[in-house]
Amino acid sequence: MTSSTTPKFERWQVNRRHLLKTIGAGAVMLGAAPTRLLAADATLKVWAASGQRWEFANKGVAPLFEAANPGTSVQITGTPIGEYGSKVAAAMAAGSTEWDVIQLDYAQLPQFAPAGWVAPLDQWIDADEEYKKSLSDIPSNVLALYRSDGKQYGVPADSNAMMTYYRADILDKYGMKVPDTWDEVVEIAKELHNNKSGIYGYVGSLGRGLYAYLGLLPVIWSYGGEIWDEKTYEIKIDKGDAGFKALSVLTELVKYGDPASVNGTDDEVNSSMASGNSAMAPSAWGNTVMNDPKYSKFADAIKTTVVPAGKPGLKVPAMGGLGHMVVQRSTQKDLAWKYVRFVTSDDPAVGKAWVDNTGQPARLSFLTNPQFVKEHPHFPTLADTLKVARPYGGGLPEAYAIADVIGTVVSSIISGDIAVEPGLKKVGDETYKFLTDNGYSATR
């Protein structure tokens, strides 16, 4: 075969000119790389859940940290919240030394602290009197979420709790008052359904598993009930009438509310409210979407209040939130702590950067700051809600697993597959089985 007939790829080779060209191109690309990365003496790797509240907020604060710490660069990696927890756990279990700081859901601390994956922060906190004093600005029950075995493993820059979002204009239009009890929520849902307003009176995130479990909590707690006793592991859901009332309320709400609630996640709730399909989300997670005119033309009409009561005056929303923690295997733990301290500090400039970048702070001074409240009108409600909110998961390392078991049965009940009464027994049986299978001395 002559060279003219040989295909081009057969004749391809690397000569000295090619090699020099490649090296030159590489040098140009290196020159174009962000100068701050090249100039950095140290690079801090922060792993957060992606998007609003977490990744964006960290990215908002990082430049301030870099400015305050010349020679330090912060790299923030975001992973979707649905897979973030398991990916972080897998990385830690594999002994990864890649990460310095993680922002973790408190419900996973009972997994991470005993496994030795995160470092206790007490040595640094105790050595910093000013910072330690400033922590009184974070509600003590929120700070306690990140404590295990007497040690503080995390400090939250972020907080969350369930609250009631409602359309003030719709309630006004139909002469309804803001509901104070779950019974009133059911009444509103029923009335808006029956008067053919075209708007649902209820939307909730009750999808199978974790969502349905979380959806049950503020209702059963507000009737004074429990699924299981967190100290004695006694199964309580089918004892007394709180469980029955709570599941009856949810079943009624689903009947009259937005059907999307049955498989609903936060997305369904936010979009149903933001698009004007629903007038009320009585136990929605706090978020910066619904009140944002960029996302909803009803933003100004959507107001918030603390979740409804079951028993008179008993309002008990579930608590959310992700705290900043130092990874035990980090090779630069002091620097990692420096970042945690910075991002969770009471410096108003840091707070502003956090809030401006969709963050939802844990500090009461930020949640009640008039400038921030103007931007996010639900902050004062969140501040009030945090005072009465309760953590979910019962402090078990198997929090998500038990939530999946309970939430699956709850989903069957609210979708009508199982009636409320036998359903209650089934929740009790499944919870008992789960706890005993996992080595807890549960009683029935």
Added chain:
Amino acid sequence: MTDSAARHPPPIADSPGTVSRTLAALDLQNRRTFLLFVGPTVVVLVAIIIFPMVYSLATAFRFSVLYKPQASRFVGFSNFSSLLGSEYTQVAFLNTAIYTLITVTIEMVAGFFLALLLSRAIYGARYFRTALMVPILISPIIVGLSWRFMYNPSIGIIDQALSGIGLAKINWLTDSKIAFWAVMVPDIWQWTPFVTLVLLAGIHSISPEIREAALLDGLRLRHMIRYIYLRMLVPVIVVILLIRFIDALKTFDVVFILTQGGPGLSTMLISIRTWTLGLINLNMGQAAALSYMIVLVMSVFVVGLLRLLKQRVG
């Protein structure tokens, strides 16, 4: 290397045992070259396929929960027995079996008749064949999201259309009696075209003389289907069945996005159960055990189909 050796390279190993024979037949330099080319591939295969398989098989027999590394231990068949005793797993297996059977059957039947139709001289068939490619090319995640929107009772096009013609809206994904059937539709929508296109290629490969002879013998369409098309397409059908059954048994993305396995357990598939065990419960032992149970079921099925193929083709 001599010129003759370069011009006449040794035969490529194509059957068991020939690799060692080939190596033995090579001189030292050729053997080195052979190992240099084959070695990296073997190393990569071992690293990314063989090792994870062996490791996960070992994990299936261990108590292995990510956040309890100290408690990790050999537990024999305990993971398998607890899974088999679990109502969730039983429902997931049953749902997966029904899901697979129904979706694949509908895809095969619909795909066959569509292929038959498109094999005729129909005006525009060329464009239709191209259009058939579209669903196959879409990522399952996008298919799931699109159908989730379409099924939405408030804003979805399906319920809007039903309302438009005066029919009641249907809660496609939130009514547990309907949801299981509703999650099958996107799969059928996406994969019937694949069956159609492969069968169409099979139909085109049947010699026109055979069809003409059958027509001259006065065979009616149903006889043509039974005695010509189905008989001659057996190898193609078996291969499609193999691909579609394996795919359907593994279905995850679309159903997960549509319902996450709910309401209740109504759309719980074995893949979603495995995901829950591994990535929610972080119980790698049970997740690995369930994965191997799926592999076992698939293997039995694949071996059965391959035997059928061998018999027919033989």
